[in-house]
Amino acid sequence: RKEVEQDPGPFNVPEGATVAFNCTYSNSASQSFFWYRQDCRKEPKLLMSVYSSGNEDGRFTAQLNRASQYISLLIRDSKLSDSATYLCVVPTRGGTSYGKLTFGQGTILTVHP
């Protein structure tokens, strides 16, 4: 299994829709997880951190399933401004990797009118 694996999409949804992305990871010892968003030609920005079973911030909900080693991101009531690439991020496994993170390839979301 890859360290971090995401469905690349693209996901094309209308405004107001609910959309969910899944991410699987291989490092069973991971304690913290992150979702970043990256707009076109911009740097990644932290969207949410997940330390326990999940986290909710407004329209965004992240859930963690440790047994199955996956994290999900749910976006409710999608806005045009949610169009971006969403990156799943987990701690890197092994060696002198303390503090390093492994980034998934990203899931592309396009919200249309």
Added chain:
Amino acid sequence: GAGVSQSPSNKVTEKGKDVELRCDPISGHTALYWYRQSLGQGLEFLIYFQGNSAPDKSGLPSDRFSAERTGGSVSTLTIQRTQQEDSAVYLCASSFVGHGSSYEQYFGPGTRLTVT
């Protein structure tokens, strides 16, 4: 507060020339990372500095690439004898790594390098 800053924002250079890219991390962050991202691709890890430990250079693609971090703060990524395949956006990130920290990384705006 001030975020991660990088300079220059854009750099166009001729094949074979050397370039230096600079990163100023967030004050107090102990860890600094360099990544590169080619058009339409994911983040490629290059190098990682954490405190006074030896840097993790496992991601550097060739010996033309090197980086240093002076005084535990500012970092410079140097690419010698640039090649066209070096063209990419070079991103720097910093984080606080220590007891009880959660390792979120904060990115600078990147340096867009074009080798002609």
